[in-house]
Amino acid sequence: MARKQLTMAEPYNWKEFTDRTTLERSLADTIVNRLASSITKRGKALIAVSGGNTPKKLFQVLSNADLAWDRVIVTLVDERFVPPSSPRSNAALVSENLLQNKAAAARFVPLYKDATSLEDAASSDSVDMQTLPWPADVVILGMGLDGHTASFFPDAGNLASLLDSASTRTVLPVHAQSAGEPRLTLSAARILCAGFLALHIEGSEKRAAFEQAMTNEPKKPIRSVIEAAPKPVEVFWAP
Numbered sequence: 001m002a003r004k005q006l007t008m009a010e011p012y013n014w015k016e017f018t019d020r021t022t023l024e025r026s027l028a029d030t031i032v033n034r035l036a037s038s039i040t041k042r043g044k045a046l047i048a049v050s051g052g053n054t055p056k057k058l059f060q061v062l063s064n065a066d067l068a069w070d071r072v073i074v075t076l077v078d079e080r081f082v083p084p085s086s087p088r089s090n091a092a093l094v095s096e097n098l099l100q101n102k103a104a105a106a107r108f109v110p111l112y113k114d115a116t117s118l119e120d121a122a123s124s125d126s127v128d129m130q131t132l133p134w135p136a137d138v139v140i141l142g143m144g145l146d147g148h149t150a151s152f153f154p155d156a157g158n159l160a161s162l163l164d165s166a167s168t169r170t171v172l173p174v175h176a177q178s179a180g181e182p183r184l185t186l187s188a189a190r191i192l193c194a195g196f197l198a199l200h201i202e203g204s205e206k207r208a209a210f211e212q213a214m215t216n217e218p219k220k221p222i223r224s225v226i227e228a229a230p231k232p233v234e235v236f237w238a239p
């Protein structure tokens with residue numbers, strides 16, 4: 001039973017599940033349907049996924065889904081500025097959990113590249129990734145307890161640029177004390193134009209953090225993204 005929204009004007013749809021397995025199956029089905037529909041319409045599909053711990057099981061479920069994966073391009077919402085050999089790498093997480101089984105046929109476009117600086121890597125990504133079939137059909141966001149999403153950390157020096165829905169950049173660099181390491185992130189502009197934009201969070205702490213982020217001031221990045229979205233963001237939550 002979905003949580004009753006506070007007002008009709010909520011910019012998100014809360015989808016509550018009894019357990020994480022049920023959530024993962026439902027979200028995976030929705031993702032596959034969206035990607036299959038895009039393949040039917042335009043012969044290809046683009047999905048951007050977040051890293052971190054939450055999506056690992058979802059990736060494993062997705063990897064076994066029946067889909068023309070050879071028509072699917074998978075990229076990242078954000079990446080720590082580390083090589084794929086690092087245990088902190090989101091590219092490694094995706095390669096080890098999503099790009100397996102049937103989904104191994106998908107094309108993966110990473111964000112990390114061995115560049116002289118974070119800024120050079122972000123600029124080069126932005127150029128290289130222009131050729132991807134934007135808008136993304138699916139973007140799956142995560143959220144930290146501090147209300148960050150993607151690598152839009154509240155203490156990022158360039159947060160306004162990261163959140164600028166009119167940005168012409170595809171990938172931006174992020175330096176934020178709270179991020180752990182320098183990051184590369186899709187711009188909000190690219191995230192917000194997704195055909196299907198979902199937030200995947202689990203556990204009571206994340207639910208509380210989400211509810212606080214959506215009401216407290218100053219606005220947390222997740223609230224800025226949700227309020228800027230042209231249509232309600234689908235929030236998938238399980239205890």
Ligand SMILES: O=C(O)[C@H](O)[C@@H](O)[C@H](O)[C@H](O)COP(=O)(O)O
Binds near residue numbers: 079141151
């Ligand atoms: O690179 C990352 O860490 C993610 O893209 C980030 O935005 C993540 O979604 C949140 O930090 C939640 O991470 P957890 O799922 O590990 O709580």
